Amino acid sequence: MSARPSDKRPGQDGSPPPDVLQLRLYVAGRSPNSVRALTNLRTMCGEWLADDDWQLEVVDVFQDPMRAVEDKILVTPTLLKLTPPVVQIVGDLSQRETVLAALDLARSEK
């Protein structure tokens, strides 16, 4: 489930070390919405988090359709924030502010 165990340790700088942010993104192959979502997510996390602080699993429902059935994934792309509190975000993540707030990254802004 939670992919490979983290090979990145938290808190390298002086900033308070958050738990590793575990994310899972369900995509539909290379469909436009899915591709955009992946790009947007990587960009935001890259901007706000150190590489060690987040971990992403990408599930392609075209490759593993039964997984989506089991996880009751309805639409693509769907992003799950697995680190409590669990949050489900749907869409191509183009609404940047919404995503940052939902992932609790916005507090670092300003």
Next chain:
Amino acid sequence: MGGQGEENIDQRQAKAPTGIQGFDQSTGGGLPRGRTSLIVGGPGSGKTVFALQTLVHGARRWGEPAIFVAFEENSRQIVANAASFGWDLPALERDNLFFLDARMALGTITAGRFDLAGMLASLGAKVDEMGARRIVFDSIDVLLLLLDDPVLERQEIYRVHDWLSETGLTGLVTARIGTVDPLQSERYGFMQYMADCVVLLTHRLEERVSLRTVRTVKYRGSSFVENEFPAVIGPAGIEVGIVEQFEPTYQASTERVSTGIKRLDHMLSGGYYRGSSVLVSGAPGTAKSTLCGTFVEAACQRGERALYISFDESASEIIRNLASVNIQLEPHVESGLLQICAVRTEARSADQHLLQLRTLIAEHKPRCIAIDPLSAMVKAGGDVAAMSMAERLLALTKSRGITLLLTSLLAGDSPEMEETPLAISTTADTWIHLSYVVRAGERNRALTIVKSRGTAHSNQVRELLLSDEGTTLTDVYAAGGEVLMGTLRWEKEEEERAARAEEKAHLRRKKKELALAEAKAKARIQAIQHEIEALRYEADRLNREDEALEARRDETEQDIRRVRQGGLPTLDVDQERPDSDPPLADNGGR
């Protein structure tokens, strides 16, 4: 023949039966197979039941595994709701019915555009895994609401439609639409364009009774009945009330079924036709139930199964009351031939009653049914419902060859004046009207046969007599255009008896007079005859006298000649012969 049979098979292959009673008939076999149908309706109109029922029947009866994608309710709720229909979903769920809970989790955040590609991919895997043939999306609008963009909505509807086309599944997509002019909304307009078949369900209350309808709005490449049909959600799911088609197979019977009243049988040339429908209308207390009683009793006496449905009284009341006029139903109830059903009318729609009746018919298999009164059965739910209800009831019994007797409450005395609220009078084959005639302080029951199709029947009004001996009709006494009954009838009878005696006496007198006149005339004829004879005799006499005179003159002349010629009489005679008038007299004289 053969060609038509093949066409029917093609037709069947092109359609996926829903197994919903009535709907498949109205669409010639069900929903388009391998295509998308849109089931639209307001909240609570039965879309989910319709869709689920189609899947359950498909899986159970025709071996077509199915997937139910639940956007609105979770699958546990649906299974629980369906339990009341006796569909036993858990048994099906193992291999043949899969529920996909597709409710967006609470608190789901939308951040940009999304689509259904992922879900369809996973559904595709599931379809392959279980070999699914049917699928339901219930309901698509919940999903579309999330998209919150008309362009995206269309795009996703296309996506679903394309996916359904590719997979070749028989798809049912339900959509909730507003109750006000539902077919005008833009969203609906687009969805219906995508669908090959659109079925509209409605639900409303009329006179506090729940009324449901089903209407096929569109059906590409197929004929269908476009009418709005009443529907019920009964104990086994939705049932659509179509007028059953029985023309091709239905054979009109010429067999007669006794009314249970000998003289009424007589008036109807032998009784009701087997498989026909009879309406008995009348005011309260005019013995409508009695006619029901005699009818079912006669049926049971012939050994036929009968069903008596009463909305007024309990079974024991009916048995007791009818026993007082010597209609004995109890032995038939005990033998099992007769089933008496007392039904409550409150808060049930006409369609629910019809549904129950259908079940009763299936269980008891009666050949004769009496419904007393039908007016109670159809009063629920407005005129339109009642009308179609009546038609469907008649079709239901006719197609099964059941003879049906219905009673209907009418306040007035004149059947033509009263608009039978069911308008069933036009559909019924025979219409008997019972009324009270009040005259000289007496109420008497009168029976009129208003119509009886295909039967020579008496048009006269008869008096219906009930007594502990039984029920009978009496002869009518028409006087001055009125029918007389009761005491008046008796008086009239006496009067007529006296009048008849007088008439006879009068006739006798008249006969005598005539005989006398005849005798006189004959005497006159005789007298004249005598006169004629006398005259003839006189004439004869005169003729004879004349001849005698002639003869004497001839003799005299001969005597004179003889005297003149003297002694040569023979020669003289020869010479003179050519002139001689009476030669014979001459010879004779010799």
